[in-house]
Amino acid sequence: MADIRLEGICKSWGDSRVVKDLHFSVKAGEFLVLLGPSGCGKSTTLRMIAGLEEVSAGRVFIGGTDVTGHAPSRRGLSMVFQSYALFPHLNVAENIVFGLKVRRLGRAERDERLKRVAALVGLDGLLDRKPAQLSGGQRQRVALARSIAAEHPICLMDEPLSNLDAKLRHDMRVEIRALQQRLGMTVIYVTHDQVEAMSMADRIVLMRDGRIEQEATPEEIYARPASDFVARFIGLPPMNLIRLAPGTDGAVIDGAPEIGAIHPSPGHDTLLGIRPEHIRLGQGIAARVVAIDYHGADTVISAQLGAQVVQIRAPGRFHAQSGEEIRLSWPPEAAHLFDAGNGMRRADNPRPT
């Protein structure tokens, strides 16, 4: 079976610990996204699973077998590298089928796979070119084609779409996901792009500074972020995190005591999280327009609410002048409460309906 399990994986270079006691599993046929900001240890983790980097501690299991000491070639997986890793002296076609040749696959089968994957990633016309004669996006597609052609049950992908333009990236997202489901592949996909993570993943492992911040489905991570860090990382624009201050009658919005206490009062040591798309305009508490950002399908309004600027996402075109007063409200279940000290989600959050 093509399942993967990491038990207490650590990686240090000298004194710097970049991966810290990582535990997670990927089921056979699952699409798992490793998400997190630049430098949090995603590529290092992927390379340790592939066997390209030694672990400092911990064990890697594939299909129930401890492969921690196994060479990459014995792990039954293919990998798409962030840096493409193409052979400069081979042309596109030769790069794509190189691994198949090494595995002594027959000529007819090789040609068949080459034709299929080249069409899939749109490289048909470029098979005779050398990597140096390709754009970054085209090189990235060669790397992708090479790993798809391998047809290994496990594929590890490190930011495979980062150099493609928006339209191609969208198309490739759909293609990769469809292909993974059709072939029943187990995929670990590294990205720092939350849109890729949300649209492709069965499950997301969100990393921060070498550790797991939250491990959940896209729906869960959006609806119940485990910390203010997750809340800010997932969602566009990110969730508003409103500071509270002590008032006479309970916690008030920092800088706007005149609005009155928040009910039910969460206490002032709380960050009140509200997603921009959950704020309604028209009635409620007063804020002042700072900026209007029209996106076509919707408008993002930045507004001064007490001491902070919050963002509101409203459908369609919203007209207002800078400085104009608008009124904001949100349903009680749209509020997320985080501990202002350690950023963790509080236990007394309203249940989503």
Ligand SMILES: Nc1ncnc2c1ncn2[C@@H]1O[C@H](COP(=O)(O)OP(=O)(O)OP(=O)(O)O)[C@@H](O)[C@H]1O
């Ligand atoms: N060979 C190395 N020697 C020393 N430090 C390294 C080495 N490779 C990576 N690092 C450090 O380890 C940390 C994690 O790097 P890694 O490449 O895993 O991050 P990442 O999450 O993939 O980031 P990005 O999104 O920018 O690709 C970084 O601080 C990086 O500088």
Ligand SMILES: [Mg+2]
């Ligand atoms: Mg990386």
